[in-house]
Every structure is written in structure tokens, then in C-alpha cells.
Amino acid sequence: MADTLPPPAPIPAPDRHQIGRLNTLWSVLDEHRHSPTGLRGRMLAAARRIVERVLQRQEEFNAGVVDHLNRNIEVAEQAHIASTLMIRWVEDRMDPAVGRLDAAVDELRRYQQALAARERRSDASVAALTAAHAEMRASIGVLQQTAQALKREVARVAEHGAATGGASSPDRTLAQSHPGTGAPALDSAYVGFEDQFRGTQDDIRARVAEYLPVFESASDVLDIGCGRGEFLALLRERGIRARGIDINGAMVDVCREQGLDATEADALGYLQAQADGSLGGLFAAQVVEHLEPRYLTALLDAAFQKLRPGAPIVLETINPACWFAFFESYIRDITHVRALHPDTLKYLLVAAGFQHADIRYRAPYPDRDKLQPIPPHAALGNSVETLNANVERLNRLLFTWLDYAAIGRRP
Secondary structure (H helix, E strand, O other): OOOOOOOOOOOOOOOOOOOOHHHOOOOOOOOOOOOOOOHHHHHHHHHHHHHHHHHHHHHHHHHHHHHHHHHHHHHHHHHHHHHHHHHHHHHHHHHHHHHHHHHHHHHHHHHHHHHHHHHHHHHHHHHHHHHHHHHHHHHHHHHHHHHHHHHHHHHHHHHHHHHOOOOOOHHHHOOEEEOOOEEEEHHHHHHHHHHHHHHHHHHHHHHHHHHHHHHHOOEEEEEEEEOHHHHHHHHHOOOOOOOEOOOOOOHHHHHHOOOEEEEEOOOOHHHOOOOOOOOEEEEEEOOHHOOHHHHHHHHHHHHHHHEEOEEEEEEEEEEOOOOOHHHHHOOOOOOOOOOOOOOHHHHHHHOOEEEEEEEEEEEEEEEEOOOOOOOOOOOOOHHHHHHHHHHHHHHHHHHEEEEEEEEOOOO
């Protein structure tokens, strides 16, 4: 096993190498040394007595150290033998325990690997179930909206039959095309599409709330393509009188269930039926990209006639100048007719007579997901600046603002 503890290092035996030498060299005084006679002998004897008094304590210390070592070397040897025997005894009993521990650790690792494999299978199953649940919810939503659409169409057919005394084909409405778009009516299916790809009602509320300050002092605001009524509900909460229209009857039903003023109607026909100067504001989010160019210009001309002087107009749409927005959002929706560059939509507002036209960009692409520059590198030199300039250029093309709004006012 890779993490088995190594065996303990053996305790070295006591070193007896210098014991014999210490026993012979501990005495620094030679009492048997022969002294010469005469004056020289007497002088040496006097000097020796002086030196012996100085070295006497050193000799006593040496004798004590040697005696202490001689007494304890045997004790150290006995302790060494005892520790060696103890280590061997422990090793004899640890080896089987370590083996059993290794086996237990190996078994635990195999169990963990089995659990990890089971968890991966569970994650895959949960992901599959989540995807299936999302598909089922979308299907149920479409079925519910389809049932409401059929009920509404049956009521219309019955009302028309009662009024005319004849039968009417329910296939007429389902087969008709939206004016100005050429796209077939999707009704209930498109409600489910909005729920899945455009975002929840809370998401849309948070997004369109940015436009509330534009309509702060307005009244009689018209929301074209009101959808599920997110902006109408926000205006109602601010005490601003507003109504909405949508060609999708299922969307209108969602609005009416919330007590909002919504009508199923074509935008251009509805506007042309209003009195000149009767509207205090016009809002259309994610609508203009569904319209043919002639229809759009006619709609802007009608809006100019029906808005009061000073009334705002706000047209939000996908920003095709951002390649990510175009390829990820615009082409996903089969009801889109034409992408509008910000400069184009601003020009159309000005051409229709609106003033103070401006483009307000929103929904920036997250910086963390953009192409990242590289730090300076001595080996690369000026190549780093060139590469980072190209990265910035690509980011401006691919990952900028996802949406924009063209905003103007009726003079």
C-alpha cells in the first residue's frame, strides 16, 4: 500500500569505543615521576606542588565523569537490548495488523469507486429525467393553450353561425397568415416557445422595467405585441393607464386572466382605427423583427399620427450587429422576418418624423464569456499587443449587446 507507515529506525547500541581510553587518561597528575636532585630538583618540586594544587580539581572532575560513564554504560546496554526486544515484539504483532489495514483500505477504495460510478449513473439519469420533464412541461403548456384556443374558436364559430344562420369553417382562422409577416398563426405553440426560449414572466418583467422611466408621465400607452402582459402589469402598478394588442389570441387570454386590458388585433389596423393624437405613448418589445419592411414603415407613419405631441415611442429588438445575438436568438424564432440594424431602425424613426431619436443598448454579453486577452510576455514582444487588438476586435463583432431599443418622441 502506497501510504503504509515505514518501520521505525533501530536504536543504536551504546558506543564503548572510548571507555577504555578514558579509564587510562582521566588522571592528569603523575605521582611517580622522578625529580632531579639539587637546586633544579627543588625548583621543579616547588613548581609541581603549585601545579598540582591547580589541577587537583580537574582530576577530581575527570575521575567523577569516568566513574559515571562506567556505571551507566551497562544500564544503556541493558536499555538498548530491552528496546530492541520491544521493537521486535511490536513489529511481530504490527505486521498482521498492517496487512489487515491495507486490505480494509483497499476494500474502502473499491467501495468509493463503486459509489462514484453509481453517482455518475444517477447524475445521468437525473439529467435525462430533467430534460424529459422540461419537454413534458412544454408539451402540456402547448396542449393547455391549444385547448383554450379551440374553445375560443368554437365560441367564435358558434357566434358567427348564430349571426349568419350558416356554418363557418374553423380551418379558416388556423390557415390564415399574420398581416405584414407572412407567417402562419402559431397561437398556443408560440406561448410555449416564449416560455422556453424568451424567458419567464419574471425575467421579462425585470428586463422591460428599464423602460418605465420613459413613460413616467404618460397615459393611454399602447403596448403592441403585449405578449403575456409583463409591461402592461408594470404600467398598471405605476398607475399609468395602458392597453395592449397582440395577434396571438393565446397571449391575449394570458393577459386577460391577469385583469389586463388586451385585445387580439393587427397592429396597423388597430392604430389606423384610433383617433389622431389619442395615444400618450407606444411600446413594442421584440416586435419589429417580425414585420415586413413596408408594413413596418406604414406602422411608424400611423404611430406618428396617433401619438400626442411629446409622446414617446420605444421599439426594442434583437441586436443583429452582435453575431452571438443573431445566430443564437434571432434565427431560432421561425416567426422572425427581418433583422434590423440599430442604424436602420433609428433612421426609420427619423424618416417617420420622430425627433430626439436615440439607440439604447441593453443586455450586455457577460465579460467572463468573451475572448480573453493574454498577459504581456517577453518572448512574444509586440505580438501580444497585436493579438490582444484582434481579440478586442472579435469581441466587438461577436459579443457585444444582445438587444437594443430605438427611442424617439413625437414633436
